[in-house]
Amino acid sequence: MMKSDMSKEEFLTIADSLGFDIKDPHMEDLYPQVCNLMKAAAPIYDLDLTDVEPQTIFTPPGA
Amino acid sequence: MEFELCFKTADELSHLISSKQVSPVQVVEEHLRRIELLEPKLNSYISIMRDSALKQAKEHESEILGGTYRGPLHGVPVALKDIFYVTGVPNTYGSKINQDFVPHFNSTVVNKFADAGAILIGKLNLHQFAFGPTGENHHYGDMHNPWDIDSYAGGSSGGSGSAVAAGQATIAMGSDTGGSIRIPSALCGIVGLKPTFGRVSKYGVSPLGWSLDHVGPMVRTVKDSALVLNAIAGYDQMDSCSVNRPVPDFTAGLSDGIEGIRVGVPKEYFDFPVHPQVKSSVDVALVQLEKLGAKIIDVDWPIFSYAFAISTVLLITEASAGLSKLVMEKGPEFQPGTRLRVEGGMFYTANDYLKAQRARRLFVDQTRELMDKVDVLVGPMVPSGAPKIGQTEVDLGSKHQGIIPTLTQYTRAFNINGFPAMTLPCGFTDSNMPIGLQIAGRPWEEETVLKVGHAFEKATDWHTKRPPAFS
Numbered sequence: 045m046m047k048s049d050m051s052k053e054e055f056l057t058i059a060d061s062l063g064f065d066i067k068d069p070h071m072e073d074l075y076p077q078v079c080n081l082m083k084a085a086a087p088i089y090d091l092d093l094t095d096v097e098p099q100t101i102f103t104p105p106g107a
Numbered sequence: 108m109e110f111e112l113c114f115k116t117a118d119e120l121s122h123l124i125s126s127k128q129v130s131p132v133q134v135v136e137e138h139l140r141r142i143e144l145l146e147p148k149l150n151s152y153i154s155i156m157r158d159s160a161l162k163q164a165k166e167h168e169s170e171i172l173g174g175t176y177r178g179p180l181h182g183v184p185v186a187l188k189d190i191f192y193v194t195g196v197p198n199t200y201g202s203k204i205n206q207d208f209v210p211h212f213n214s215t216v217v218n219k220f221a222d223a224g225a226i227l228i229g230k231l232n233l234h235q236f237a238f239g240p241t242g243e244n245h246h247y248g249d250m251h252n253p254w255d256i257d258s259y260a261g262g263s264s265g266g267s268g269s270a271v272a273a274g275q276a277t278i279a280m281g282s283d284t285g286g287s288i289r290i291p292s293a294l295c296g297i298v299g300l301k302p303t304f305g306r307v308s309k310y311g312v313s314p315l316g317w318s319l320d321h322v323g324p325m326v327r328t329v330k331d332s333a334l335v336l337n338a339i340a341g342y343d344q345m346d347s348c349s350v351n352r353p354v355p356d357f358t359a360g361l362s363d364g365i366e367g368i369r370v371g372v373p374k375e376y377f378d379f380p381v382h383p384q385v386k387s388s389v390d391v392a393l394v395q396l397e398k399l400g401a402k403i404i405d406v407d408w409p410i411f412s413y414a415f416a417i418s419t420v421l422l423i424t425e426a427s428a429g430l431s432k433l434v435m436e437k438g439p440e441f442q443p444g445t446r447l448r449v450e451g452g453m454f455y456t457a458n459d460y461l462k463a464q465r466a467r468r469l470f471v472d473q474t475r476e477l478m479d480k481v482d483v484l485v486g487p488m489v490p491s492g493a494p495k496i497g498q499t500e501v502d503l504g505s506k507h508q509g510i511i512p513t514l515t516q517y518t519r520a521f522n523i524n525g526f527p528a529m530t531l532p533c534g535f536t537d538s539n540m541p542i543g544l545q546i547a548g549r550p551w552e553e554e555t556v557l558k559v560g561h562a563f564e565k566a567t568d569w570h571t572k573r574p575p576a577f578s
Contacts, residue, residue, distance in 0.1 A: 055454075062453050063435060070438070077447040078454045081423060085459060087416040088466045098464035099471060 050082055112137045113274030114573065117331045120277060121179035124171065131171070131182030134277075135164040135226055138184045142229065142275045145577065148256055150248045151270040153189045153199055155229040160184070163226045170224070179334050181224030186276035188264050189230040190237055191322075192311035193217050200313045201233040201263070203246040204433065204440050214311025215343045216280060216322060223338040228276065232266030235445045237282055237315045238426055239263055240290050240514035241494075245442035249496055252295060253574035254540050258493040261291030261514065267325045268295035273577040278335055279325040282309075284316045285422050286518025288323050289530045293488040293543025296532045296572065298560070299325045300332040303550045304525030305350030307336070308343035316425035317348070319418070319522040328570055329531060329560040333357035336553065352551055360554050361561045366400030368559060371481030373408040379516055380503035381490040388534030388542045389487050392563065396485065399562050404481055410473045411520055415512060417470060418519035420455055420463035427452025471524045475549075478526075483559050484547045488530040490516050492540030517545055527553045531560050532569035539575075 050058075055075050056066045064071065112134050115123070123129035139157055146152060167182045189199050192210035199205050213221070220227065232250050234242055242250035242265025250265030252258040253273040260269040264281030268291030271279045281288040283301040292299025300323045307322050314320055324335035337358065342351040372393065377386070397403050427449050434441060434449040441449070478484070491501050494510055501513040521528040526547055533544035544563070548556040564570050 058454060064450075073443070074447060074450055077451045081419065081451045081454065084419045085416050085455070085463070087413055088420065088459075088462050091413065091466050091469060093462070093465045093469065096465045096468050098461050099467040 050079055110137060110141050110274055113141045115277065116328050117180060117183045117277050117326065117334055118328065120183050121181070124182040125176050127171065131164040131167045131226060132161070134182060135160050135184055135228060138228055138275065145273055145275060149251045149253060149269045149273055149275070151232055151250060151266040151273070151275050152186070152229045153201070153232050153247050153266070154197060156196065156227055160226055160228045167224055167226065177224035180220065180278075180338050183225050183277050184228045185220050185225040185278045185280070186229045186231050186267070186270055187217070187227065187280045188233050188237070188267050188282055190233065190282060190313035191216055191230070191280060193227065193230070196230065198313065199247070201235040201237065201244055201247065202441070204437055210311065212311060215308035215345060216339050217311070219339045225278070225338070231264070231270055231279060233264055234262030234287075235442050236426075236430060237263040237284065237287060237313070238445050238448060240286060240511060241265075242291060243442065243444070251496070252493045253577045254296060254493065255538070256576070258495050258540065259294065261294035261493065263287040264325060265291045268292055268297060271295070271297045271325050271327060272574055277326070278331065280322060281325045282312060282315070283321045283323060283522065284319045285418055285522055286515045288321070288325060289488055289518050289528060289543070289545065290514050292325050293530045294493040294541065296541030296569075296574070297325055297327055298329055298332050298529065298531045298570065299323065300336065300529045300553070301521060301527065302336060302340065302553055303527045305348050306352070306527075306551070306553070307339050308341070308346040308349050310343055310345040314429055316422045318425060319422055321522070329529070329557055329564050330358065330361060332529065333361060333557050355554060357554055357557055360558050363558055364400060365396065365559050365562045368401045368483065368555070369481040370396055370401045370403050370559070371406040371477065371484045372403060372486060373406055373411055373484060375408050375411040376486040376517065378412065379490065380506040380508055381487055382492070382502075382536070383504045384492075384536045385487050385490055385542050389544060392533040392544050393485065395566055396559070396563060399566060401559070406477055406481060408473070408477050410470050413466060413470065414520040414523060415515070417463050417466045417523055420459050421467065421523070423448060423452035424455045424460045467523050474524045474526065478549050482548070482555055486545055487517055488543030488545040489514055492536035492538060492542065521547050526550050527556050529556050529560055531564060532572070533563070533567070534569060
């Protein structure tokens, strides 16, 4: 389940694992951006997707 | 009148050129003069292909005088968003980080324009990496709206919008991942068509979101968009997203009229804030369509309210997958907003992305069911006129809203489902900024979208208006 209320500590842990320099002052700008993105995506988790397969664009050759 | 050729449609130019009343050289020279004159104010172009355009124009002039006329785009100037590869011409993707990238092959679209005899006159400015709806660019300068140069041209194909609206190009090409053809077209008062996903090849076009990217024309009339689609549509084995479907003549049924056409108006469109002047113009447009014989039907499209969430995860994740290596290496060289969006996408998980793709399936299925009941969906294109450059929030009458969700409020749904969608002018705000009407159709049924748009255009004169300062 997506966390729409990511703490600063969680953010920095993930940022570190992604290769960001977590001491860079830029992290102060990135943290609210990530929180906003998580909030923007949260409604997807309200949808009932039982038995719904992903929409993919791949078509096997010759189809 | 000076620069009159610069405001002719492709259709009008084709009659003048085929009848030898006007030469492609005259047309190109006049456009190059106009570009030079207006660039200090508008900043529509990143590169101007003066020498090659004049050379092509002379070759096509000889060809036409020699009795070979290729068709309606022969000798007509075309400008491309600076993401379409042209052999030997830098492809910046709107960023100086990429300024030294010079493709060694043409995009399929460029080859198709060349076959049609169109003349490439330059490459157009865009929101950096085609990743934003305003038309800001910190590397090449912001694009300016010809209707008010202090306002955004829209994005990401902002240079395409401003160039066509100001008579700097007859035809421009844009790309649309979350609205990037339709937003600048609406804000600049022109026609923009996002065809069905897979209809036009994206081979040789810088990608942003592979499963959402579309390319299409930005022009002054619906007929011109049909003429361009005739030239560029079709299966391309070089593009994995291209679909092998029959390509009709998109101009054939344009004038058939819309008697009995079922126009769906999703109630959910108006659950979101819309500026009253936009709402009023759309209401008047619907009355006009009804007078032309269409049947207006209020419809339910509940999943529409999830479009922003689904699109955000798909778009940000895909864009981030493509640009994350670059942003980790050269982040400080990105413009700040673009940098944050790319970096932010790295925090979505595979689970989030697949969940969004599952939601997308539901979204497509629900739209298909809805469109069994109607032929097209019609509504506002953008819920306001063009915001001022630097604005971060938009006044929508009842509410202030962030600029990105505002500009993309009605666009993203048709990137998620890949259905064709077009904008055309339907009015002006009190401050004389254009208002766009969106018409969307079933997949592979661009003809219906074009027919409805053409009927509306023929019954109104919004498309004939020119920006006062650039007439």
